[in-house]
Every structure is written in structure tokens, then in C-alpha cells.
Amino acid sequence: MMRSLExxxxxxxxxxxxxxxxxxxxxxxTALVREDCGSCHGMTLKGGLGAPLTxxxxxxxxxxxxxAIILDGVPGTPMPPWRGLISExxxxxxxxxxxxxxxx
Amino acid sequence: xxxxxFLTASVAAGLATPALAADGAAxxxxxxxxxxxxxxxxxxxxxxxxxxxxxxxxxxxxxxxGDLSHATAVFGPSERYAYVFGRDGxxxxxxxxxxxxxxxxxxxxxxxxxxxxxxxxxxVASNYTPGGIKVFDANSLAELASVPAIGxxxxxxxxxxxxxxxxxxxxxALYDADEIxxxxxxxxxxxxxxxxxxVGRLPYDANVTSDARHYLAGLFGEDGFAHIDLxxxxxxxxxxxxxxxxxxxxxPIYKMPHLEGxxxxxxxLVVPAAGQHEALLIDLETMKEQGRIALHSQPVFCxxxxxxxxxxxxxxxxxxxxxxxLDVFTxxxxxxxxxxxxxxxxxxxPRGHEVWISVRDADRIDIYDVRSRExxxxxxxxxxxxxxxxxxxxxLGV
Numbered sequence: 001m002m003r004s005l006e007x008x009x010x011x012x013x014x015x016x017x018x019x020x021x022x023x024x025x026x027x028x029x030t031a032l033v034r035e036d037c038g039s040c041h042g043m044t045l046k047g048g049l050g051a052p053l054t055x056x057x058x059x060x061x062x063x064x065x066x067x068a069i070i071l072d073g074v075p076g077t078p079m080p081p082w083r084g085l086i087s088e089x090x091x092x093x094x095x096x097x098x099x100x101x102x103x104x
Numbered sequence: 105x106x107x108x109x110f111l112t113a114s115v116a117a118g119l120a121t122p123a124l125a126a127d128g129a130a131x132x133x134x135x136x137x138x139x140x141x142x143x144x145x146x147x148x149x150x151x152x153x154x155x156x157x158x159x160x161x162x163x164x165x166x167x168x169x170g171d172l173s174h175a176t177a178v179f180g181p182s183e184r185y186a187y188v189f190g191r192d193g194x195x196x197x198x199x200x201x202x203x204x205x206x207x208x209x210x211x212x213x214x215x216x217x218x219x220x221x222x223x224x225x226x227x228v229a230s231n232y233t234p235g236g237i238k239v240f241d242a243n244s245l246a247e248l249a250s251v252p253a254i255g256x257x258x259x260x261x262x263x264x265x266x267x268x269x270x271x272x273x274x275x276x277a278l279y280d281a282d283e284i285x286x287x288x289x290x291x292x293x294x295x296x297x298x299x300x301x302x303v304g305r306l307p308y309d310a311n312v313t314s315d316a317r318h319y320l321a322g323l324f325g326e327d328g329f330a331h332i333d334l335x336x337x338x339x340x341x342x343x344x345x346x347x348x349x350x351x352x353x354x355x356p357i358y359k360m361p362h363l364e365g366x367x368x369x370x371x372x373l374v375v376p377a378a379g380q381h382e383a384l385l386i387d388l389e390t391m392k393e394q395g396r397i398a399l400h401s402q403p404v405f406c407x408x409x410x411x412x413x414x415x416x417x418x419x420x421x422x423x424x425x426x427x428x429x430l431d432v433f434t435x436x437x438x439x440x441x442x443x444x445x446x447x448x449x450x451x452x453x454p455r456g457h458e459v460w461i462s463v464r465d466a467d468r469i470d471i472y473d474v475r476s477r478e479x480x481x482x483x484x485x486x487x488x489x490x491x492x493x494x495x496x497x498x499x500l501g502v
Contacts, residue, residue: 034148035446035464035487036421039359042191043147043173047214048232049262049279049308049360073356078308078324080356085422 021093029090030103040078045102049078055101066095138183141200141494142451144462144469145175145188148487152177152188154203157453157460157493160471160481164203170194170210176217176364176490179497180242181224186492187242189218189229197245200494207245211238219268222500226289228274230266237263237276239293249293255281256301265310265321265363267501269334277307277321277330284310284321284332284341303330303341311363312501313373318391320344322363322378327354329375331391345384345393354379359404359420364502365450367408367415369432374415376403383417383430400426400440405449409474410456414438418447418461427461439477443470448488454495462488 021029034043040050051057058066070091073081082091097103141163144153150170154163169175171192178187185206186198193212196205214233220226220242227240239249253261253276261278268274272289284303287295305325312319312334321330328346332339361376372394373386383406385395401423407416415430424446429439445465452459458480461470469483469491496502 031465036358038173039421042171042214044171044192046171046192048174048191048216049264076325078306078357078360080358082358085358 021089025090026093026103029086029094030097032086033094033098033102034104045098053098053102055099058099061099063092063095063099066098067091070094136201138200138494139454141183142460143177143186143188143198143200143492144460144485144488145172145177145490145492146486147172147175147464147489150190151486152186152198153483153485153488154198154200155460155469155483157458160458160483162483162485166198166203166205168205169196169198169208172489174216174489177492178218178220178227178502179492179494180220181497183494183497185242186494187218187220187227189215191215193229193231193233195227195229195240195245209240209245209247211240211247216262216264217266219266219274221268221272221274221289222270223272226272228266228268228287230263230276232262235260235262235278235280237266237274237287239289249289249295251287251295251297253278253281253285255283256299257281264308267310267312267319269312269316270500275310275312275319275332275334277303277310279307282307282325284319284330286334298339300330300332300339300341304328304343308360308378309363311366313368313388314500316500318373318388320363320373320375320386322361322375324360324378327378329386333391342391344386344391348377348382348384348393348396349379352380355381355402357402357420358422359402359424361403361420362405365405365407367406367412367432369408369412369415372432374406374408374430374432376406376417378402383415385435395435397430397435397437399437400428406430407450407452408432409459410452410454414474416450416452416459418450421446424448441477444468449490451491451493454493460491460493462491464488 042048045053071083073079140158142155151167170190173191188196193215196208199206212231215231218229236253261280263276266276275286277284284300286298304323307321308324310321317335319332327349329344331344367374383397387394401419403417417428431438444463449462471481
């Protein structure tokens with residue numbers, strides 16, 4: 001059961017590498033990350049109460065697990081689940097961009 | 105007036121008057137006081153605005169303050185100098201009259217805020233990386249002391265909830281170590297430290313009442329607040345409002361609540377509940393919870409009007425376009441309005457006739473008449489966040 005869930009999750013998350021978005025949606029997500037994620041992770045994403053999110057800091061993490069953290073949060077820490085506010089495709093886009101170096 | 109006294113007066117006026125600056129630099133303002141000045145953080149551009157609350161106008165913009173996400177400011181006792189604490193560890197001393205940076209140091213890798221001692225001599229910064237506090241001379245910004253925050257668990261901790269206490273003392277909490285420390289600098293740069301351990305899980309912010317009696321730290325890792333009665337002969341930690349989420353789901357928190365600016369009003373403390381659409385009312389006599397107020401969404405700041413009758417409240421993402429007004433006397437929400445997208449902060453004029461509200465995503469500061477609720481003016485500002493008026497210079501714990 002666990003295994004099939006995992007496979008399903010991988011299938012869901014890996015179907016698009018970096019989803020193609022309209023320029024508007026990219027701008028909205030960029031602002032969301034810089035401004036609202038930035039309230040804990042810092043506007044420059046070098047960290048604060050939350051962990052730093054620069055490509056260097058995230059080198060050991062793959063984009064899929066990052067997207068899962070964005071969607072479902074980290075229990076026991078202030079990292080909330082963003083599922084409901086953003087889509088899975090949004091989370092994948094954010095994760096990929098964080099790994100590459102997040103746009104300004 | 106004889107010649108000697110005239111000269112003395114001229115020198116005195118010249119010192120206080122940028123308009124007479126010998127270097128011919130353009131003055132930002134004629135001779136004036138500072139009691140109706142303020143400083144507004146423009147978080148995305150590393151700039152601050154100097155503003156005039158009487159004329160409701162921007163006096164000047166100052167650039168070059170670094171990363172100002174989550175920046176805060178305190179004022180020296182003359183109200184001339186502001187000390188701005190940036191996220192990147194920058195500590196900048198801003199001359200409010202000359203409208204320029206007086207001094208600037210990078211004091212840490214990652215900072216959360218600061219405080220100033222009651223005598224105005226010491227500036228203290230609270231840091232995330234490396235964790236701990238650092239102490240600076242308020243005139244020169246020379247470093248006087250560095251106090252690491254190694255908890256009983258042996259870990260270096262982020263420090264949060266730093267406030268000043270009378271007698272060159274400061275209180276702060278250790279986020280990663282579940283401790284509260286009081287650092288006493290009355291005898292010099294090496295502090296006497298008083299440590300309270302096991303105060304509760306993950307203290308995320310704290311504040312002290314205006315009489316410097318009650319220090320209250322919000323706990324993220326459990327429901328409730330760690331409280332210390334600093335007037336007690338032997339201060340100890342107890343819990344306030346413990347278990348306020350019991351029996352109901354704790355909602356995801358998209359912006360941590362702040363205790364800065366909390367409301368002390370009518371013998372009641374009004375504080376944001378973490379993970380609920382509520383403010384909690386705490387009786388200042390008994391330090392027991394005495395009620396809960398249902399709100400529009402999760403509160404971030406609960407700011408008391410200076411007379412204490414009303415508390416104005418803003419909210420976390422994604423409901424942060426709204427402000428609500430609580431009448432503490434009747435315990436009713438008496439006004440709800442929507443200034444615009446991303447209301448980040450509110451600051452009352454010193455005697456509370458107007459309130460300034462930063463509306464980040466509209467790039468605007470809105471100024472409201474507090475009694476009529478009418479908007480009196482709008483000022484352009486680039487992604488504004490914190491608003492700090494010079495009257496803070498004379499309040500403890502801010």
C-alpha cells in the first residue's frame with residue numbers, strides 16, 4: 001500500500017519537470033515566495049526563523065521532495081502546508097526554481 | 105544680547121540645524137523638532153522613508169540599508185537617531201534630521217531585531233546566525249559585547265523576543281533551546297545572565313508590559329505563553345492560556361503572529377492566538393485568560409490605540425487585506441475594513457488621533473482618522489512594511 005502511494009506520488013510529481021506557466025502566474029508565484037515565504041525564510045531566501053533556501057543550501061534535496069514539503073509542510077515546525085493555497089504544479093515550479101536560483 | 109551669548113546661541117543653533125551645515129549639503133528640513141517624525145521600512149529596496157506625521161508627508165528617502173525584510177527600528181532618547189536592524193545583520197544608525205546614514209555596521213549573518221537600553225547608551229541586536237545577542241555603543245556602533253545563546257541542550261539558538269528592561273537589562277528567548285534569558289549590563293560590558301530553562305517549546309516572540317513587570321513569550325511548539333513576573337522576589341516561569349487550541353484543529357500559520365505592539369488596555373492584555381482566528385484576552389491582575397475574541401482570520405499584530413480603548417488588528421496571508429477594530433471595553437469588533445493587499449503593519453500617532461497603515465502590495469501608506477475612520481491621506485512607498493514613530497523613544501519594551 002505504502003509503496004503504491006509512493007509510486008502514485010512520484011508519478012504525479014514527475015510528470016512535468018518545470019511546468020510551463022503564463023508570465024502572470026510566474027510573477028504571482030515569484031512575489032508569493034519573495035514576500036510571503038520570505039517572512040520566515042528571508043526575502044533573499046538566506047533564511048530567518050525558517051531554513052535558508054538558496055541553491056547551495058538545497059543541493060542535497062531533490063525538487064520532488066521540496067515540492068512535497070511545500071504542499072504538506074513539516075509537522076512540529078512552523079512550516080505550514082501550502083496545499084489549498086497553491087496547486088501541485090505551482091509547488092513543483094517553486095521547487096525547481098529554488099534549486100536553480102530563484103528569480104527576483 | 106552680548107556678543108558672547110550670541111555666539112553661544114549661534115553655535116547651539118548650528119549644531120541642531122542642518123540648514124546651517126558648513127559643508128553646504130542640501131538640508132532636508134529647516135530647524136525643527138523630531139517628535140512628529142517617523143521612519144518607514146521599504147523592505148524590498150533596502151531603503152527607508154523619513155516621514156512627518158503632522159503634515160502627513162514624506163520628508164526624505166534614504167537608500168543603502170541592505171536587506172530589510174523583517175526590519176525593525178528603535179530610537180535614541182533625543183529622537184534624532186534611529187537604529188535600523190536588517191535581516192542581513194546590518195545595523196544602521198540613521199540621522200532623522202539630516203536624512204542620511206550616520207553609521208552602519210554588519211554585525212551578524214542574519215538578524216531579527218534589536219532594542220536600546222533605558223539610558224540610551226547601548227544598542228542590542230538579536231540574531232539568528234550566529235544566534236545570540238550583540239551589544240554596541242549607541243554613538244559609535246563599536247561592538248562592546250557578544251553573548252552567544254548556547255542553551256542547556258548545548259545548541260546555539262536563534263534569539264527572539266528581545267526587549268529592554270530598566271537598569272540596562274534586556275530579556276530575550278532562545279527559540280531552539282526553550283529558554284528565556286535576562287542579560288544585565290548595569291556593571292559593564294560583561295553581563296550578569298539569569299537563565300530560565302524549560303519555559304515551553306519553541307518560543308517564537310515575546311514582549312514585556314509597559315511597567316516592565318510581565319514578560320510573555322508566545323510558544324509555537326505548544327499552546328500557550330511562557331510568563332515571568334519580573335517584579336517577583338524570585339521570578340519564575342509559569343504558563344498563561346495553556347491549551348487554547350485544545351479540542352480543535354490548529355490552523356496552518358502562513359505568517360507568524362507578533363507580540364510587538366500588543367495591547368495593554370483596561371487591565372487586559374490582548375494578544376494574537378497562534379493557529380486560530382482569535383485574539384486572547386489576559387487579565388493583567390491574575391494573568392489568567394479571561395476571554396477570546398473571534399476575528400476575521402489569524403491575527404498578526406494586535407496594536408492598542410495609545411489610550412487603550414481600541415485594538416487594531418491585521419491578519420496573516422492570505423487574508424491580509426483586512427483590518428479589524430476591537431473595542432476592549434465592550435469586547436466587540438466595532439469596525440472591519442479593507443485597506444488593500446498585504447497590510448503588514450500599523451502605527452498610531454503618539455496620542456492616537458491617526459493611524460498609519462502599510463499596504464505592501466499597493467505600494468502605499470494609508471493614513472486614517474481614528475475616530476471618524478476616514479482615510480485622510482495616502483503616501484507612495486515602495487513595498488512598505490514596518491512603521492516606527494519617534495515617540496517609541498520614550499516607551500519601554502518597544
